[in-house]
Amino acid sequence: MTTKQKVKKIVIVGGGTSGWMTAATLSNQFKNKAVDITLIESSAMGTIGVGEATIPTLRRFYSKLGFSDIDILTATNATCKLGIEFKGWSGDDSSFIHPFGLFGQEVNHIPFHHYFNKLKQNGDATPFSDYSLGVNLAKNNKFFQPSTKPKNQLEIFDWALHFDAGLFGNLMRDYSVANGVKVIDSKIYQVDLAKDDGAIECLHLENGETVIGDLYIDCSGFKGLLIEQAMKTGYDDWSHYLVCDTAVAVQSELVGDPIARTVSHAQKAGWQWQIPLQTRMGNGIVYSSQFINEDEAISAMLSNIKGKTTQEPRSFSFTPGRRKKAWNRNCIAVGLASGFLEPLESTSIALVETAIEKIASFLEDLEYSQEEADKFNDAMGQEYERVRDFIILHYKLNGRTDSPMWQHCRDLAIPQTLTDKINAFKTNGEQLRLPWEIFGNDSWLAIYNGLNYTPSSYDRRIDKYSNEFLSEQLTQMRNGIENTVNNAQTHADFLRQNCGFKG
């Protein structure tokens, strides 16, 4: 593929979250252009139907399509997510929040955590979390939309959504269809490849149709109907880094007001999630089948759910990893077809968004080249690796002593990129940044501090400030945050006033 390939017909395979998000973006981008977009889904097969916690990039995604936050919160029974609370990751009574926001205020371009660490080394026991507005809003179930013009770093936080993925998919579907996307509801039973170069030639459907496209976007879920089953692209299996390989999900009735954070509660051989929507609670347990069987996992999960369950538990097996090439010849895999790590930091839909963004940009002129495919694969590959490292960090630094799985995770060899980051931080609090990282320095700080991993030293340039001076400055920061939180409305009131929450 040395020359540019023209694209007049795009075929999207799969009508789950990733298929409809792709269709919505491309149909918006090419609204006035001569391109045909067809989406094939099988209502008989259904979608995975989980995936309800997001990160703030989702809000940028739908705003490009013209939706406001209130539109989406209301249409998808969503709640606001200020971060994730990790319970029990350092032992049963431990808890910390990873917020979408900053910690403290940098001074003279030296990051805040150095000042914090200097005081800590001198005996100050104030928790790091006291310096984050996002954490303190989340902890107190308060919420307001962050200022678009923050006066200082202490005011900076961001938020995401917990939404009903089915309702979100419907919204994306309606939007796409209104923009001219053609939908075919039928199962694909055969994929033909060209004899010369192995590119996809056509798809055979159970309704008798044969569908031919110039570019195929594989959003068919874990199995990767086109990219793997037909094209045998290959998969990088990362189960030697990430031991969880099974999940069981169940919905329950909401008890009390919905909180503005996801909860990840460490268990004997994995962790349990709680994702509050306006109308129900999403629950699930993610575990390693090497260390616990399904019955034990389900029983542990059910014993931790407060409300009555409203459906039978559903089980999912997965292999953490990513497709070796997400873009192979005339096929691009998006969503679960391109890979899956695990749901710990709600990154799967975010990886769908970044894939779509890149596809939209490479296809702007409705043609593509091998060079663009290579660039896409390189960028997506790195993005997956950076998310992988961030997730491994949680397991590597865990402080649980109650079961062999947690010790096993501490002992596991980790990727060199992560070793380098952890070691640099340990030495003097330095944070190495790599290209294509979704999570910024403050996210890493949240996990380091939450899991009691502290640097041996700090940036010595701050020794010119006395402890008394620093203590005064940091007290002011904490007081400012406390005042803001005290004056904020509750998350439930925000939902009642703006999104029709009836609870």
Ligand SMILES: Cc1cc2nc3c(=O)[nH]c(=O)nc-3n(C[C@H](O)[C@H](O)[C@H](O)COP(=O)(O)OP(=O)(O)OC[C@H]3O[C@@H](n4cnc5c(N)ncnc54)[C@H](O)[C@@H]3O)c2cc1C
């Ligand atoms: C346990 C678990 C928890 C998760 N939690 C989160 C989370 O909190 N946050 C997050 O961001 N992500 C999460 N995810 C990931 C998230 O669910 C997915 O990224 C998201 O739903 C996108 O899935 P998809 O559209 O790629 O695949 P699917 O939903 O599986 O859709 C596949 C589509 O392909 C169609 N299809 C398949 N085969 C054929 C065929 N032969 N013919 C025609 N059509 C076909 C299906 O009918 C369906 O429409 C989670 C995943 C799991 C397993």
